[in-house]
Amino acid sequence: MADITHLPGNCLVTDIIEVIEEQGAAIIDDFVSQAWLEEFNTALDPFIEGYQSVDHGQFANDFFGHHTVRLTGLTQKSPNYIDLMTDERLLGVMDHFLGPNCGQFQLSSSEIIQSHLGETAQPLHIDDILWPVNAWAPDKMLQFNTLLAATDFTEANGATHVVPYSHKWEPGREAKPEEVARATMRAGSIVLVPGKTLHGGGANTDGTVRRAVVTSYALGWLRTYENHYLHTSVDEARHWPEKARQLLGYDLYRHHDENVSWGPLGLYEYQSPKVLFQ
Ligand SMILES: O=C(O)CCC(=O)C(=O)O
Numbered sequence: 001m002a003d004i005t006h007l008p009g010n011c012l013v014t015d016i017i018e019v020i021e022e023q024g025a026a027i028i029d030d031f032v033s034q035a036w037l038e039e040f041n042t043a044l045d046p047f048i049e050g051y052q053s054v055d056h057g058q059f060a061n062d063f064f065g066h067h068t069v070r071l072t073g074l075t076q077k078s079p080n081y082i083d084l085m086t087d088e089r090l091l092g093v094m095d096h097f098l099g100p101n102c103g104q105f106q107l108s109s110s111e112i113i114q115s116h117l118g119e120t121a122q123p124l125h126i127d128d129i130l131w132p133v134n135a136w137a138p139d140k141m142l143q144f145n146t147l148l149a150a151t152d153f154t155e156a157n158g159a160t161h162v163v164p165y166s167h168k169w170e171p172g173r174e175a176k177p178e179e180v181a182r183a184t185m186r187a188g189s190i191v192l193v194p195g196k197t198l199h200g201g202g203a204n205t206d207g208t209v210r211r212a213v214v215t216s217y218a219l220g221w222l223r224t225y226e227n228h229y230l231h232t233s234v235d236e237a238r239h240w241p242e243k244a245r246q247l248l249g250y251d252l253y254r255h256h257d258e259n260v261s262w263g264p265l266g267l268y269e270y271q272s273p274k275v276l277f278q
């Protein structure tokens with residue numbers, strides 16, 4: 001079976017970038033403190049308890065799961081989530097991988113994917129297939145996913161399947177079983193999965209709850225996976241750090257290369273949304 005490289009929590013951003021450039025994935029052990037995680041989980045628990053299962057339609061049900069709780073809008077559910085989405089190590093990694101293809105990257109989604117007994121494995125996929133531009137420019141990274149283990153990730157409870165090195169494969173190449181690794185890790189650790197790396201949720205066969213906190217980032221000129229504006233309000237955004245507001249779309253998007261400039265996108269009354277916070 002293939003392996004994913006584990007880095008220590010105090011590793012440098014340059015170490016993370018080096019491993020992901022080469023292998024297409026990395027795990028950072030003990031990425032958040034146990035105190036942070038406990039606060040996060042405690043705030044989130046009532047939303048899990050109140051979860052009503054949703055019929056996503058056949059295709060989506062098979063992909064989203066039949067024994068999985070899926071939630072979005074984490075800034076509204078666990079206040080300390082803002083620390084995770086603005087974590088300097090993650091932002092440094094995104095600067096490197098998404099920065100070359102956009103003026104500013106943004107938060108694409110903030111999700112809980114909590115699997116329970118009986119959940120089956122997802123098909124292996126890349127997340128960049130969300131956008132048609134993936135077919136037009138298959139070599140350009142569009143999105144970057146991170147999955148924080150909010151409970152231990154084990155082979156039996158559905159640790160994500162990840163295919164190291166697949167980020168450089170021809171589109172459509174299928175993974176052999178021995179090429180697939182499992183993102184087994186302690187609660188508090190995180191697996192980083194860029195947009196072209198094959199991966200998929202694992203089967204939950206032992207009934208231990210597997211809670212993933214997904215934070216994905218995308219190029220600033222793409223439509224985001226989750227509609228942040230329906231979860232947040234300008235009044236709430238006022239209390240957030242400026243970086244969080246920018247990541248959630250309360251900012252103007254501009255893009256300058258040496259010879260060309262694109263945008264602006266995301267206007268508010270022909271101005272930057274920043275005027276709302278002055
Ligand atoms: O739950 C997981 O481990 C992975 C989920 C995933 O890849 C997805 O929903 O796109």
Ligand SMILES: [Fe+2]
Pocket residue numbers: 125126127199200
């Ligand atoms: Fe995925």
